[in-house]
Amino acid sequence: MQIIFENSYNSIVFRDALNLPDDHTFTDAELEAMKQTRFENWVKAITQPPPNYKRGEDGEVLHDEDGNPIPAE
């Protein structure tokens, strides 16, 4: 079974789903906790500082052959 849920942060909508066996034994409280954990992890993801990309000598961000920025790591 799939339980679709939705929340928002700073007006940005987060829509996710719990995919569970039909005979799952989670309580309502446990399901709500799972939803909250998913949401909080997503908020962390969208509030991280800008990524650090590799830069050339002129300071411009370097991109790979597909045009994607290359992470600094």
Added chain:
Amino acid sequence: MAARYWVGGAATWDGTALLKWALTSGGVGGQAVPTSSDTVFFDAASGANTVTIGSGTSICSTLTMTGFTGTLAFGTNSITCAGSGTGVFTGATTHSVTGTPLINITGTGTLTLLPASVTEANSISFTINNAASNAIGVSGSVKNLTFAGTYTGNLTNGTRTLYGNLTLKSGMTLSAGASITTFASTNATVRTITTNGNTLDFPITFNGIGGSWQLQDALTVGTSRNISLTNGSFDTNTKSLTCGTFNFSNANTKTLTLGTSTVTITGGTSTSGFLGSSSGTTYDVANSTIVFTTTGSTIFVGGAGGTSGTLYGTITMSGLGGTLYLGNSTSGTTLARCTTLNNTVSPCTITNSCTNAFTVTNFNVNGTAGNLVVLNSNTPATARTITKASGTTDVDYLNIQDSTATGGTWNAYGSTNSGNNTGWNFLTRNNGNFLMFF
């Protein structure tokens, strides 16, 4: 632990030993059937034979296929590998598989799967179903990759190709890294991606001609990572998609279905962010929301479609102090279109880079006193056009430069006219009335 080499010719790997197994490659058969402690080999000396996988009896510690030129006929059965360490399964490009190939991985230590770069037709599904494995590495090509049961270990980063579904397990972890996971199905059957709350901090590419992928829950990819749609159909299935950058700027045949999903772009540069294509894409994006959260620079290029560019639902700038380029800041995008353009933070900068026009129905961009939102052009002294069909647009606290507003009436209250603007009325609110300056 003992070695078991297949010398049984065309026969079934089951609970009967007969003369199927030898201690050495091409050796004399007659050894016992492999157990979960034995290392099993199919190699060149096993011959170009079809080996049928029996029901519930094909068990080993590790399985190595190097040099095998025959066929593993799985039917609806599976093989279980119970060992750990490097090469619990070592595949090869020389052999074939039939049926619904599945290998269950039940070892409890750190282990790696090396399925080789096999074709889609010869790819095998793996289900990792062990108790608290430390770490698993998967590099090469697989069909379905499923983490299930009590698994709480870590999937290390590696270059891998998935021809089937990806199902992660709640409570597991995934290492960050730059190695790309490619979804490469060319089958029209929809392949599913279920992350179960895990963030994938590595790049993802969808690249299979005729392939189709659908999210089963939210997909979050690291803020410095890119998702590419190169070939095939990608459907967010109304779930949230979050990634550093999203790139489908190629002319290949592909379909992007966002429905009512929110796509959050957390990274980017002045030439990367949400980067659509000028041709080759079929869109379902008119009810989508694209949000940009970086405090650096990022870009929205919607892609071609219709007479004014592909119509998106809402584009939102949510990166405090950041810059959102509407169109490619370097090459210039001729046009882009959305129903609503808005912002949730100020200050920030919205730079119009469309050499033709950015078309909008609702322009809801506003700053606050002391935190103006900059609306300008990617080319100083060259005005860029923002247009709507009709009606009055009232905005507050913008700093506008090099902007031409057309269609309807455009009123900017409490805003700064930084020059080279056309079509804007710069006004001051005054107790419900306003003063007009010409």
